[in-house]
Amino acid sequence: VERKNVLVRTKRGITSGETTYNRFTRDQEVVLVDVARYEQENHEAKCFVRAGPRERVVWAPGEVKACIVTCGGLCPGLNDVIHELFQVLYYNYGVDVIYGIRNGYRGFWHEKYRPWERLTPSMIAHISQQGGTFLGSSRGGYDLEKIASAIEEHGVNQVYIVGGDGTHRAAELIMQELHRRKLKVCVVGVPKTIDNDVGVIDRSFGFNTAIKHASTAILSAMVEAQCTPNGVGIVTLMGRHAGFIATNATLAAKNVDMCLIPEVDYSLTEILEHVLAVVSRQGHCVMVVAEGAGENLLQDAPSITDESGNVKKVGSIGLYLKGQISAYCASRLPAEEPVSIKYHDPSYMIRSTPAEAEDRVYCLQLAQNAVHGAMAGYTGFTSSQVNHRSVYVPISVITAASPSRLNPKGRTWERVLSITHQREPKKKQLASKL
Amino acid sequence: VERKNVLVRTKRGITSGETTYNRFTRDQEVVLVDVARYEQENHEAKCFVRAGPRERVVWAPGEVKACIVTCGGLCPGLNDVIHELFQVLYYNYGVDVIYGIRNGYRGFWHEKYRPWERLTPSMIAHISQQGGTFLGSSRGGYDLEKIASAIEEHGVNQVYIVGGDGTHRAAELIMQELHRRKLKVCVVGVPKTIDNDVGVIDRSFGFNTAIKHASTAILSAMVEAQCTPNGVGIVTLMGRHAGFIATNATLAAKNVDMCLIPEVDYSLTEILEHVLAVVSRQGHCVMVVAEGAGENLLQDAPSITDESGNVKKVGSIGLYLKGQISAYCASRLPAEEPVSIKYHDPSYMIRSTPAEAEDRVYCLQLAQNAVHGAMAGYTGFTSSQVNHRSVYVPISVITAASPSRLNPKGRTWERVLSITHQREPKKKQLASKL
Amino acid sequence: VERKNVLVRTKRGITSGETTYNRFTRDQEVVLVDVARYEQENHEAKCFVRAGPRERVVWAPGEVKACIVTCGGLCPGLNDVIHELFQVLYYNYGVDVIYGIRNGYRGFWHEKYRPWERLTPSMIAHISQQGGTFLGSSRGGYDLEKIASAIEEHGVNQVYIVGGDGTHRAAELIMQELHRRKLKVCVVGVPKTIDNDVGVIDRSFGFNTAIKHASTAILSAMVEAQCTPNGVGIVTLMGRHAGFIATNATLAAKNVDMCLIPEVDYSLTEILEHVLAVVSRQGHCVMVVAEGAGENLLQDAPSITDESGNVKKVGSIGLYLKGQISAYCASRLPAEEPVSIKYHDPSYMIRSTPAEAEDRVYCLQLAQNAVHGAMAGYTGFTSSQVNHRSVYVPISVITAASPSRLNPKGRTWERVLSITHQREPKKKQLASKL
């Protein structure tokens, strides 16, 4: 039976009339992926299904039971996504039963979180002005069998999962398991990563907010370095596999003197020489370091003993460089004017902020489309934006392309070089890596 | 003579080596415009030339004399654009003579602004953290003959103009006049409008920053209204022709009860009835009103006498509605609990803020590409982003498509309706407009 | 019966032990009022009772029923005061029954607000990070008889009233009426006014937060004015009777060119000449105007017709000056470069912000001491700070000294003159006022 997609807002007692969407998206509508064309190319187009409300929905009113879960690290906008998933399910589609799963995948099955909590309008009314996730989150806790059974047991037929590429891989397995059990359940993802390293899509939500706070941290480091003779500021930013935050925050902050990202390997000598040259010339130096940068350097780093007495490898490239720069400059600068190095790690302050306005609108859009897709019967997709258009991307396409990396031959990196006046690493250095 | 595009940063004494771009953009590279495809469509593609540095530049080092001018109202990011135009001209292309034209078009020719000021690195070093425009701006002052003569007289051959659609129309005439005079001068635009009503392009710079501050203003109005019995907040936002700011700020702020934009006409009765219903139900009401909304209503508004004693028509839809709502509710609510209406106009506080991080990166990108285009010999284009890609759009294409308007049958408006729970205006109302 | 003041936190199940205050304040402890001494003065000291927890409390555990009400306009910090009144009553003194009175004095008696709402820890857990007042507020609704009867009827014996001088006058009458009825009820005030015009005390809560946002608004106006040829910015700030906000925001923002306050009368000519001189010299001018300034000027202002068609006197000195400056400069500046005047009224955006950290600590302190005083049996006092020390000031002393005014011969005004370079008004002008 096909059903007409009618906004059932009357049910919630807000308006007295009945209204419908202006225009429905048809399933044949697609969005092209490769929009930059070169003369010699063939014109076969890769494309994704366009997102939006469909004229026909596959679920009867009252039939839907939904649940929402957030997994992994914090990211600005999580509460906006939760808020809007709820709003559209509840007000636009009249869904009554919407569970909030606590603290990530474990919340599905652990007895501590039983019974599942049903969300209400008043519970989520004010969450979107706050950072973090109203539902809590966690890494781990994934137990496919228990999760699938819990979903089956609660009769849930729409599962909304907000998380990164690991979370999405797990979501796909859940979908397959539910399919194996012959359950009619939609599994829908909303990609979340503060590192912006989800492939295919324009950008992940919260990224603009992260850039903002990251560049504020850089500006603080800059003030500190400039006011101190031979001041050196090292700002470690998020980005295990990709330098998106480090590079964009650098471009926003300007006046950064060196930016290190996982995609571009510098030798220790190149870094130290550059820092010393900058300090000697302008009296201070500001570095932005993605947390995943310099893996080539850390391999040679000495072991340290931490506060718990454990012997371990240096884990933080920023702290490692702090030590190296200090030692290197000590022998090359006048004893009376040593470098004064300040280490900044604003990571958690960035992750826990509420989303800025534009990211909030983006979250709203992603969440609304996630629900439209599920109501239309799609499953195994993630709600995204590609080439400035809303689309449904198969989860498998997203996970295959993630984590993505910044193109070290691309425009963003080029712009960073032009801002920082740092030089590209020498070719032989890159060669020696192989 | 064709010249190789070599970064001449050595000249500025910053690095000792010589470097070049990783990859040049070829002129055949284009970006598709229509990326959402429908089955039955033909596949002829409209496209724009891709922006980026070209391998060959048409100007010899030392030959270029450039000038930069900003026109029209303030918008976050102007200083970022000025800063980066200067940086790329000066550091990447070794241009020595870069004039800053003061206070818009008038600054080209008015004796008050003679001699033109040459920009230096120290002058623009810190401007991008400040709001407004370092060069000053103004509306008007356009005198084609005098501007062209001043450009000729100063021997300037690259003119960078930052402004809205009116400014771009004027820029095209300048280009034609210079052409008529057989002068080899590039005229390059960077589109600027706080209203985001430039057609074709993804969005204009400063828009995300504007949304942020606009939604903050809405949240203030909300607090004020919620704390007052029968409190009504009216927030007037920018948007003479288009509701982009009003709608996006509404989506970001959430909990708005009515949003009025120029593209959708409501009757006075519909507005008043909705406000009264909301106030009666929840005890307060928050309205967001684009400054250009409700022109249909203002035609019938009475004349007022202003503080200077001038008799004139009501110019502000927000103030007009304030009066109407007050009168309407007076007769329908208990005398002891009248509506308490607060009027908010945050316009200038929004326009004058510095750009947020993401907008700063966007400005940097637009400005760098503007210079790359000019150095490659392009003229009469504007530096923009279409479908998430950097492109050069002919000025005539931009002006023909501007001011653009929000699609009243589109997704953004639909989302506003779903947030505010306001109903679409009655059809006959729309009909009666014809 | 006297009772020992013991922290009864055990009751709330938070700690297992029992704890008491480190040091109790004795009733003989006082705080001197006049701490600046002149040689020839006699040394009789005016002083107030020092605030703080007393060793003996007059109420038995379980005996207290309290209520909290907020009256008048919004002010940053209201929620912090409510939050901490509740916390100390509930956790430190074990009070179970704490009513929140809605929307000011009317909330005591109006049937719409029956039954009174009992506050719970979860209700107030997160309010202090939000602007406005959780309880709502309003002006008016004062009915002595009904309020006293409602208090009697509910058996409330501690009434906490947060409001301005009018509210405090009303509070004293309530206390007298309850006394007349031979009811043992404490009436306690916490002084609130965004204008900071409460006499005797160091400053009212929320003032520092207000200064912050006011100076931000001035900086916006400054950017706007500086970027426009002959730009004039007029910023109207709160202050009907007193220029505390206008002067302090001016000192914080710096670079203001003229500041007008109710305590100092300038002639229209003096103002216009100063503005024209500044515009002619530096190309722009920024004025800060307290809303109560220039009453002498408004008396001569023409009538206007507002948007509702009502004929009335100009009510806003800022708008009046806008008209006057525009007309005055029109005849004195070149026609091609008229003044461009922007009017800014950030009032509601300032009032509705959450309190900044220091104000939050101040609110906490005022609220804790209010409760300590009531528990010790004091009534008819307001919790305040005088000479950097916490004190209890009799309500009658506060109301007699309010609204207070800035000393036009004092240091703050002198500092404003030194910042703005505006001159003091001519003596004859002051004389003509008599």
Add this chain to the structure above:
Amino acid sequence: VERKNVLVRTKRGITSGETTYNRFTRDQEVVLVDVARYEQENHEAKCFVRAGPRERVVWAPGEVKACIVTCGGLCPGLNDVIHELFQVLYYNYGVDVIYGIRNGYRGFWHEKYRPWERLTPSMIAHISQQGGTFLGSSRGGYDLEKIASAIEEHGVNQVYIVGGDGTHRAAELIMQELHRRKLKVCVVGVPKTIDNDVGVIDRSFGFNTAIKHASTAILSAMVEAQCTPNGVGIVTLMGRHAGFIATNATLAAKNVDMCLIPEVDYSLTEILEHVLAVVSRQGHCVMVVAEGAGENLLQDAPSITDESGNVKKVGSIGLYLKGQISAYCASRLPAEEPVSIKYHDPSYMIRSTPAEAEDRVYCLQLAQNAVHGAMAGYTGFTSSQVNHRSVYVPISVITAASPSRLNPKGRTWERVLSITHQREPKKKQLASKL
């Protein structure tokens, strides 16, 4: 020869008239220090000279040569102090020669900083909206002989020194040395410390701004902890000797679960048990730790090896506790739900921010009075505020009372206990410290 204190603003071409101060402060005016009185006390009063412009100044116009230096760590407001010292010297007293000493005490004598830089109005015009210090700062570089000689050589007769208690001690020695050389030079201090541990005075400038950003950091840590199962947040704040920032930020942020300061020693067991109890009860725990807290604990801490390979004692109490809590909870919580500890150190981000409005007004006041005092012939004093009044405090009084400490039996600490519900340390613990 005595000279009349006349504002010489005419000289700077700003106003055409001549103006004078409304009221001069007489040298007999004093401000009482002990304003809280107890019945039995004697009434001998300790007092300081009141600050303000004097009628007679000891310097002839044109005679004064001043210099300004900032020493030690960054603190919000340094630029405001520099800005206003310059403004009052230059505009109010017509001083032409005002040197800016670079990078602290070393800047007086090191050849690298020769010749001294003369400050101009345009150099300092916009500094007060920026963090840090325009002059640069540093620790160390103090060489009494060289400094005194440099001052003598430059003919400087007013030395303004902004710094902490160490800096003030050095300033007094400079004064004595100059005196020994029979030079007529005023040495004036403005107390600066982000820790607020300067004795005698109400508070040091920048403290309110520091509290604000510190409490923001705590709120971030709270979001992070709340969203994570068994999340523990440790926020290290400034305060080597005193817990002023830690306690006040805790009071502003609320919902903190434990606050540790140098003035109150807890045993490791007490801390660990409290944290475990809180985590077990509410699922997360937020700690605020002053950097100087827990010295008793660090004595027993194991050695670690840092990134440079150096073996050293654990220096950070926060990191030490992180390790201890992790180990302690590991054996007491279910293995599947370990504590997740996040360490936050916002120190440099706080130090480098620009001052908030109220602190800016405070800086302006301190700086103006510093100059008034010097012009009146005072020397060896520091410009301060005591009991809400501006005073001149002898440098020796300030240094004798610094660093000051929070009273562990006082109200602030009591409020912290009432907020955090942590218990006071056991008596025997305190005893064992002796």
